[in-house]
Amino acid sequence: MKKTVIVTGGGRGIGAATSRLLGKEGYAVCVNYRSDKISAEAVVADIQAEGGTAFACQGDVSDENEVMALFDAAEQVLGPVTHLVNNAGILFEQTLLAEMSLARFNQVLLTNVTSCFLCCREFVQRISQAGAIVNVSSAAARTGAPFEYVDYAASKGAMDSLTKGLSLEVASKGIRVNTVRPGFIHTDMHADGGEPGRVARLSPQIPMQRGGEPEEVAEAIVWLLSEKASYVTGSSVDLAGGK
Numbered sequence: 610m611k612k613t614v615i616v617t618g619g620g621r622g623i624g625a626a627t628s629r630l631l632g633k634e635g636y637a638v639c640v641n642y643r644s645d646k647i648s649a650e651a652v653v654a655d656i657q658a659e660g661g662t663a664f665a666c667q668g669d670v671s672d673e674n675e676v677m678a679l680f681d682a683a684e685q686v687l688g689p690v691t692h693l694v695n696n697a698g699i700l701f702e703q704t705l706l707a708e709m710s711l712a713r714f715n716q717v718l719l720t721n722v723t724s725c726f727l728c729c730r731e732f733v734q735r736i737s738q739a740g741a742i743v744n745v746s747s748a749a750a751r752t753g754a755p756f757e758y759v760d761y762a763a764s765k766g767a768m769d770s771l772t773k774g775l776s777l778e779v780a781s782k783g784i785r786v787n788t789v790r791p792g793f794i795h796t797d798m799h800a801d802g803g804e805p806g807r808v809a810r811l812s813p814q815i816p817m818q819r820g821g822e823p824e825e826v827a828e829a830i831v832w833l834l835s836e837k838a839s840y841v842t843g844s845s846v847d848l849a850g851g852k
C-alpha cells in the first residue's frame with residue numbers, strides 16, 4: 610500500500626526530523642510550512658537525496674481554506690493522503706496568565722488547536738482506507754506550564770482531548786489517532802519564547818539530566834504511524850526524559 614503523509618510545520622525542528630525519517634521509511638512526504646520555505650525545501654532535498662519522494666507546500670494550517678488547499682495539493686502531487694502528523698505549533702514569550710493578552714491567547718489556540726481540528730477533519734473526510742494520525746502535544750499538557758505559557762499548555766491539553774475523542778469516533782474505520790508529548794527538546798521554539806538556552810537551564814531538573822533531540826521524538830511519531838503500532842489508538846507517548 611502506498612503511504613502518503615502530510616507533516617504540518619515539517620520544515621523545522623521536530624517536524625523536519627519526522628519528515629526525514631518518514632521519507633526514509635518509504636512514505637511520500639508533503640512537507641508543509643508557513644513561512645520558512647528555505648528550510649522546508651532543504652528537508653525535501655534531503656529526502657530526495659536518499660531516494661525518497663517529497664514536496665514542500667506552503668499553507669497556514671490555522672486557516673480553513675489553506676488547509677483544504679494543502680490537502681488538494683498533496684493529493685494532486687502525491688496521491689491520496691493516508692497519514693497525518695499535526696506538528697505545527699507556536700508559543701510566545703514567557704509571561705504570567707494575569708498579564709496575557711486575549712489576542713495572544715486566541716492566536717495560540719488558533720495555531721495549535723484549531724489547525725489540528727481542521728487537518729484532522731479534512732483527513733477523515735477524505736480518507737477511504739485505513740490510516741493514522743499523530744498529534745504533537747506536549748508535556749506542558751500535564752504540567753500546565755505555570756509562569757511561562759499557560760496558554761500553550763491549555764492548547765496542548767485540548768489537543769489531547771481532541772485526540773481521544775476522534776480516536777474513538779474513527780476506531781472502527783481502521784483509522785488510529787494518537788499523540789506524542791515531548792518534554793524539553795532542542796529546537797528553535799524556545800527562542801520564540803524569549804529564552805534560546807531554556808533547555809540547558811532546565812536540564813538539571815530532568816531525571817535523565819538532558820534535553821531531547823528532535824530525532825528522538827520523530828522515532829515515536831513514526832512508530833505510532835506505522836503498522837507496528839497497529840493496536841494503539843487514543844494513546845499518548847511521553848518523550849520527556851522521565852519528567
Ligand code: NAP
Nearest residue numbers: 618622623642643644645669670697698747791794796798
Ligand atoms: P519549531 O522548531 O519552532 O517549528 C515550528 C514549526 O511549526 C515550523 O516549521 C513552523 O513553520 C510551523 N508552523 C507554525 N505555525 C504554523 C502555521 N500556522 N501553519 C503551518 N506551519 C506552522 O518548533 P518545534 O519545537 O519543532 O515544535 C514542533 C511541535 O512540537 C509543536 O507543536 C510544539 O508545540 C511541539 N513541542 C515542542 C517541544 C520542544 O521542546 N521543542 C516540546 C513539546 C512539544 P515555519 O518555519 O514555516 O514558520
